[in-house]
Amino acid sequence: xxxxxxxxxxxxxxxxxxxxxxxxxxxxxxxxxxxxxxxxxxxxxxxxxxxxxxxxxxxxxxxxxxxxxxxxxxxxxxxxxxxxxxxxxxxxxxxxxxxxxxxxxxxxxxxxxxxxxxxxxxxxxxxxxxxxxxxxxxxxxxxxxxxx
Amino acid sequence: xxxxxxxxxxxxxxxxxxxxxxxxxxxxxxxxxxxxxxxxxxxxxxxxxxxxxxxxxxxxxxxxxxxxxxxxxxxxxxxxxxxxxxxxxxxxxxxxxxxxxxxxxxxxxxxxxxxxxxxxxxxxxxxxxxxxxxxxxxxxxxxxxxxx
DNA sequence: GTAATTTCTAAACCTAACTTGAGGTCAAGG
DNA sequence: CCTTGACCTCAAGTTAGGTTTAGAAATTAC
Numbered sequence: 001x002x003x004x005x006x007x008x009x010x011x012x013x014x015x016x017x018x019x020x021x022x023x024x025x026x027x028x029x030x031x032x033x034x035x036x037x038x039x040x041x042x043x044x045x046x047x048x049x050x051x052x053x054x055x056x057x058x059x060x061x062x063x064x065x066x067x068x069x070x071x072x073x074x075x076x077x078x079x080x081x082x083x084x085x086x087x088x089x090x091x092x093x094x095x096x097x098x099x100x101x102x103x104x105x106x107x108x109x110x111x112x113x114x115x116x117x118x119x120x121x122x123x124x125x126x127x128x129x130x131x132x133x134x135x136x137x138x139x140x141x142x143x144x145x146x147x148x
Numbered sequence: 149x150x151x152x153x154x155x156x157x158x159x160x161x162x163x164x165x166x167x168x169x170x171x172x173x174x175x176x177x178x179x180x181x182x183x184x185x186x187x188x189x190x191x192x193x194x195x196x197x198x199x200x201x202x203x204x205x206x207x208x209x210x211x212x213x214x215x216x217x218x219x220x221x222x223x224x225x226x227x228x229x230x231x232x233x234x235x236x237x238x239x240x241x242x243x244x245x246x247x248x249x250x251x252x253x254x255x256x257x258x259x260x261x262x263x264x265x266x267x268x269x270x271x272x273x274x275x276x277x278x279x280x281x282x283x284x285x286x287x288x289x290x291x292x293x294x295x296x
Numbered sequence: 297g298t299a300a301t302t303t304c305t306a307a308a309c310c311t312a313a314c315t316t317g318a319g320g321t322c323a324a325g326g
Numbered sequence: 327c328c329t330t331g332a333c334c335t336c337a338a339g340t341t342a343g344g345t346t347t348a349g350a351a352a353t354t355a356c
Binding site for chain 2: 342343344345346351352353
């Protein structure tokens with residue numbers, strides 16, 4: 001059993017982020033007699049997974065659902081994690097494919113100058129994008145590493 | 149010269165979004181005698197570009213910088229837009245490459261079970277990720293189309 | 297000429313993912 | 327015993343990208 005500060009050092013996450021993740025249902029620490037959080041060593045792996053998944057672009061909600069697939073009453077084994085890793089792999093493949101399709105369409109559009117038409121292939125590509133509605137539109141997603 | 153409502157219909161953007169974009173420095177409409185915004189037809193293309201760029205995952209700040217490359221005192225030509233499209237293309241290629249590298253690393257990690265170690269290749273992959281600092285950490289970016 | 301739209305501004309609200317701050321408690325060292 | 331540092335809770339602030347609302351003024355339609 002380790003403290004939140006130790007977990008913070010092990011994972012590189014801030015203490016406040018870990019508490020936030022608990023509130024979000026991503027970890028379920030116990031408490032000692034004094035009311036302080038006590039984490040299992042396997043939570044280091046669990047939170048590391050959260051970090052990696054975020055780098056891959058998943059929201060905390062999606063990550064929570066993914067973590068829910070882990071056995072609840074037993075410390076997850078290497079195989080348990082490997083299963084999750086494979087789901088990841090599939091999702092990644094899909095995203096790469098999407099981007100490649102977009103790239104191909106862009107190639108077609110650069111020449112034709114149709115960048116302006118709502119009928120442009122690039123628009124119809126984004127299916128979900130036109131769903132509109134309210135709330136922020138992180139719809140199509142995919143943030144870049146800040147280049148261009 | 150067209151009104152904001154017409155521009156809204158042409159682009160599919162909401163009127164409020166267009167006003168917001170003006171505040172963000174993405175378009176610079178003139179005003180008529182009554183104080184209402186009047187846009188140039190070329191703004192249809194300009195805003196369409198904003199929408200596409202967002203689908204590609206760029207932030208409004210990045211898009212603003214990109215648009216700044218367009219000639220300020222002349223209606224942008226097809227060639228002007230093509231230049232920008234090419235910058236896009238390069239950025240897209242980089243992102244796809246990054247994802248492919250991540251995927252390859254993931255393949256290596258699924259087997260070794262090192263998903264938990266901060267020394268895992270996946271972590272060191274994310275260069276910028278460890279930059280930390282304050283503010284929300286949309287750091288590594290890349291949001292998925294919600295699968296997994 | 298009046299009714300119905302559209303547009304205007306400014307400010308408040310929304311989600312995601314956290315951080316910061318205030319005010320108080322717990323644990324270890326001297 | 328006292329101080330220091332780690333921890334606790336709860337509330338409010340932050341950024342991005344917009345939406346919503348309210349009240350007023352300008353346009354358009356009949």
